[in-house]
Amino acid sequence: MSDENPKSRRSAGAVRSEASHQAIIDAAKTLLSEKGYVGFSIDGVARLAGASKPTIYRWWANKAQLIAEVYEVESACAIHIPEDLEVSQRFSLMLSTLWELWHNTSCGVAFRSFIAESQNVKENMELLRDQFMARRFALPRQILATAVRRQELPADTDIELMLVITFGFSWFHLLTDNLDQTETIAPFIQHLFTAIPRKHQA
Known part of the structure; x- marks a missing residue:
């Protein structure tokens, strides 16, 4: 992102x-x-x-x-999240801004197209998985890591699982062309930050 x-x-x-x-x-x-x-x-x-x-x-x-x-x-300069907000507010603002970007600009079409084209081309899938998505995860990962440091989230928060859950939720709405259902963001965020996934202890 x-x-x-x-x-x-x-x-x-x-x-x-x-x-x-x-x-x-x-x-x-x-x-x-x-x-x-x-x-x-x-x-x-x-x-x-x-x-x-x-x-x-x-x-x-x-x-x-x-x-x-x-x-x-198109997306490089579009998402700016203030650092003085609580982590759940930052995540909510991030998703709202991202969905608006997907819905109202060529970014949504571009992202869906890249995902579709990557299904049958190994080189594109490797780019999508290993580089493109790593950059999409950068901002939300930074937000969650900062929240752990600030003790807004437990030290054993499973950040990677939270990222996967968030992207799964967002991708579902992107790929089914339901980005206008922004009312679903608030309850999703509430659940995500209530039932925070924890790392399994060895």
């Missing part, structure tokens, strides 16, 4: 033109918004951006990886 600068993850090789890179990202964002995943193609992005297909494929191995970067660029 919180991201490092996507530029730091770009592939090695030919130096990218920042102007061309931005034009491609903007074109991809526009195409996703206007045509959706079904109408999204590297051909369309190339035409709209005034870039060549070889240039795009040199920087992104396939359209799923381009879509993933669209998501990261």
Whole structure:
């Protein structure tokens, strides 16, 4: 949910033109918004951006990886959670902001598309599991770890399980296109922070 600068993850090789890179990202964002995943193609992005297909494929191995970067660029500066709130308030605000981002911008389409495309491409699944989701977990993990340090949460709180539960809840609403059901966030947060999962003792 919180991201490092996507530029730091770009592939090695030919130096990218920042102007061309931005034009491609903007074109991809526009195409996703206007045509959706079904109408999204590297051909369309190339035409709209005034870039060549070889240039795009040199920087992104396939359209799923381009879509993933669209998501990261769009979401990188969108979620800011004040540190002076209680942990449950911070989590609630984080989910509300995230759902709004998914619902009202191209991020929702991009994320669903990347998940769908990753089901049949091993390279994309590895990227989704090992890198993309690790960056999604960064902000909520930091919020929970801070709460443990502040003794707002028990020392044996199972942070990783709380993250999985939270993402499972959010992904269900994303993938079933029910992000307008924001009234479900409050009771979910209340339950999550009432029945806090604990680490099993060895």
